[in-house]
Amino acid sequence: MRAPSALWTRLAPDPLAPDGLGGMPGRTVAVDWEVAEDERFDRVAARGTVDAVPEAAHSVHVEVAALAPGREYFYRFRAAGALSPVGRTRTAPEPGSLGALTTCVASCANYPVGWFTAYRRLAEDEPELVLHLGDYLYEYSTPAGSVRAVVGPETTELAGYRQRHAQYRTDPDLQAAHAVAPWLVVWDDHEVDNNWAGETAEDGSRLLARRAAAFQAYYEHMPLRRSSVPRGIDMQLYRRVPWGALATFHMMDTRQYRSDQACGDRMRVDCGERFDPARSLPGAAQEAWLLDGLRTSRARWDVLGQQVFFAERRGRDGAYAMDAWDGYAPSRDRVTRGWVEAGVRNAVVLTGDVHTHWANELPLDDTVVGTELVAGSVTSEGDGDGATDHPDLHVNPHLRFRSNRRGYVRVRYSADRVTADFRVLDAVTRPGEPVRTAASFVIPDREPGLNPA
Template sequence: MVTAIGRRRFLGWAGAGAAAVLAGTGAWDAGVAAAAPRATRGTDPFTLGVASGDPAADSVVLWTKLAPEPFAADGRGGMPDRPVPVLWEVADDERMTRIVRRGQVLATPELGHSVHPEVGGLAPDRVYHYRFRVAGPGGAVSPVGRTRTTPRPGDTPSSLAFAFASCPNWGDGHYTAYEHMVREDLDLVVFLGDYLYEATIDETKRGQTPPASAVAEPTDLASYRTRWALYKSEAPLQAAHAAFPWITVFDDHEIENNWAADVSEDDDEPDQDRAVFRARRAAAFATYYEHLPLRAAQLPKGPDMRLYRRLSYGTLADFTMLDTRQYRDDQSCGDTWTTDCADRFDERRTILGAPQREWLLDGFTRSKARWQVLGNQAPMGLTDREPGPVTEVNTDPWDGYVADRNRVLGAAADAGVPNLVVITGDRHQNYAGDLLRSFEEPGSPVVASEFVGTSISSKGDGEDVGEQLRAIQEATPTLRFVNDQRGYVRVDLTPGEWRSSFRVMDRVERPGGSLSTRAVWAVEDGRPGVVPG
C-alpha cells in the first residue's frame, strides 16, 4: 500500500526546485510516478479541459487542472490532499504519434491540483499538439489540445490572425461565440478580462440553474474555485482553449466589481477592512493562476501578482499586456458617470502605477516591432455620453485618469511609435475610435487607434445600437463605429495593415446563435486612426 506523500518530503524534492514543483512547472523523478496511487477514483479528472498560453518562439506553457468533482463545495474538486504526478506530451501531429517533448509535473493541493509545465526546445512558428495523463497504471488521459509557437525574434511574418474577447457572464447567456471562434483560422487568442463574474447568481437569462456550490458570491479560496469550475466547465470555452494558445489578463470581476488596488467596491462602508479585502484578493489571484495557462513568473505571492508583461510575434507585433486594476488610485468622484469631476484631471492620479507606466514607456523606445498592441481592460479613449457642451464620463476607465492617459499617448507620439493600437474589453460594446494626444485640447493630433470589443455574453442578446450607445457616439466624435451586440473581434494583421472584423451574435440567451461580421475597420501602416475596412 502506498501512503500519502508527506508535505516535508514533498518540499524536499527539488529536481527543478520546490517553488517550481509547487507551481506545477517543475519536473521530478520518474521512479516515483510509476509507484504513485491513482488519484481520481475511476472518474474523469479532466473535466475542466486543457489549455496553452503565453507562446514564445521556442516554448509555450501548457495547463490542466485535475477535478473529477469540480463543484465539490470544499473547493478540492474531488482530489485527495496529496500531490499527484501528471505526465505531459507534445507532438507534431494530432494523433500524438510523433512525440517531440514529454515530461512530468506534480499537481499539488496548494495549487488546486493544477499544472503549468513550461515546455521549451520547440521550433518557431510551428503548430504542436499536446495532452496530459495521470501517472500510474490505468491513468486517465486528457483531450488533445493544439498550440502554436511564435516566429523567431528577428523574423517578420507576412501575417498574424488573432481574436480578442472578454466578459463571458455565465448567467447572461450561452458561450456560442466560442463555438464560432474555434472555426476561425487563428494563431492566438487575447483575453482582456472579466473571465468570470463574482456576483451572486440569483437568476439567469440562459434558463439553466448553476450548481448550488457556485451560486453565492465568492470570497475565499473554496468559493472562488467552485465559481471558476462553473465557467471552465462550459464546452465551447474548453474547445477555444484547446484550439489556440491564449494570452490573458484580468479586469475587475475576477475579484470584485470595480476594485482598485487595496480598495474594495464597498470601501465606503464602515465595516469594510482593507486587510479583509487583501485576503479576498489573495484567494482570487490564487484561483486565477490555478485555472489559466500562465507561467511561473505570474505565480501570485499572496495578494500580489505580476500580470503585466510583453510578448512578441517576431518583428511584426509586440503585445504589451497591461494591469489597470492592481496599482491604480481609487476611482474619483464616486466611481460613476459624472459631468463635474475635477479630480479626474489630477496629475498625481494613476491607473497604471509609476513602475508599470515607466516599464510601458520604456518598451515604446526599445521595441523593434512594426505594430505595438496594448492589451487593455477598460476604454482608453474618451467616451462622453452627453451630447452638447457638457462632458459626461465614467471615472472607472481612463477618463477618470486623464494625466496617465496623456502621459502614455504623449510618450508614444514623442517616441515616434509608428503604429500604436489599443485593444480593450470591459464595456460590453464594440467601438472603433481614434486616440488623441489630449482629448482636452482642441485640435490635438491623432496618435493611436483603439478597438473595444464587446462581451461574449454579458448583458444578454443586445441590439445593434441602443439609446445610450447612440448618445455616446453623438457626443464622442472620435468614435467612428459603435455596436451593442455580443461576440468578439477578429484581427488580421500584416506589415502594411491592421483589419478588425467585428464578429457579432444574433442571440446568446438561447443556444444556437449565428455569427456575422457587423463591420470591418482598419489601420494603415504609419497612419494613426481608424478607417473603414
C-alpha cells in the first residue's frame, strides 16, 4: 500500500534565486528519507536515500511501497546536515473499506492578493486528504494594490516558474497545509498562462516552449508520482485514486487536451460552436478514460476532481462562459450520460476556478443525477463581500448556493452520506482571520442533490 501521492521536498537554501536553482550547486546531492509510524520517529517503517539532481532543481519525489493500509505516517528528509520539518501522510484503506474520510478542497491561491490564512485553517481542520483543483499559483507579476509581492516578472521560462513555485513554498500557511495530509493536485490555467487551451496561449499564439517549462516546474514542485514526469511538451496528470470502497477520485486535466475555446474565451450569448459534438473539454482520450473508469467503478462515491464550472450556468443576459463546460456542451452531456448509463451509485463533481463557493445540482433530462461542489479561492479576488445572493441563482434553479467569501470546502465522505461545509474567511487582506462555515449540505447515498445539513 502506498500513500496517494509521492513524498516531496526540494533543496533550496536560497529559494528566491533568480536563476530558479534555489542556491544549489550544479551537482547531485544525496537525500535521506524516513517514514515512521509516530511523529518522534521511534518506530521507523521505511527509509532510504535518493539523489536530488540539478536537472530537477534538486526536487525529490519518493514513492514508498509496502506500508500498512488505512493509517497515518510521518516523514522527513535529511541532506547536507539539514533536517526537514516533519510531514504527515496517510495510506489509502484496504480495497473493501467503507470507513469515513475527511477531505478539504482548495483552489486559486494568488499570493500577492492576500494571506494564505485559508490554508492555515484548512490544516487546523486536520483533513486526511487535500484536493487542490488548480491555480496553485499565478503567473503574473505583482499587481498594483497588492498586500505582498511576488518576485520577478510574469513567468514565461523555466527559471521564473521555478522561482515562483519556490516563493510560494516559503509561505508558512501553505507549508502547514502540505504537512497535514497527502495532496491530490491537478492544475488549471494559471500554472501556465491565463485561459490556455491545448497548444494555444491566451493571446492565440503557440504555447509549446512555455508550456513545457511550466509543466517541468509544476512536476518538480508537486507531490506527483513518476507517472507524471513530463515528456517534452506532454505531462500525464489525469489519474484515478481509489479510497477503499468508499470513493474513487477521478482527477482530471481539463486544460492540456481541450479543444480551443469556442467563439473566443469570454462570455457569449450566441455561439453555435459550443454545441459542436466534435469538440471536447477533456479531449477524446481522457473522456474515454473517464467513461471507462465510471463504467467499471464499484465505489460508493465517484468523485470528479476537475477545474471549471460543470453545471449549466446561463447569465442574466443569456451569456455562457466559453472557458467552462458550457462552452463544450456535448462533451458535458457525454460525461453526464456516461455516469448515468454506467449506473454509478453517486456522482460528485468538484470544481475550482471561479473564486466563489457554489453548490449545484446536476440535472439530466429534468432529473437530478449528480451534485457539484465548487470550492472558492484561497485568496483570488481579495476579500469579497458577505453576499450570498447572485442573479444566476434566480436564472438557474439548479444552482442552490453561492458565497463571495474566500475559503475552501470541507467534504466528509461516509457510507451513507457526503457532508459539505463551505468554509469562509471574512478577509484575506489582513492575516490571521478566523474561519466559519457559511453553509453545509448533505448528499444522501443514492439521492443526488443538496439537502440542508
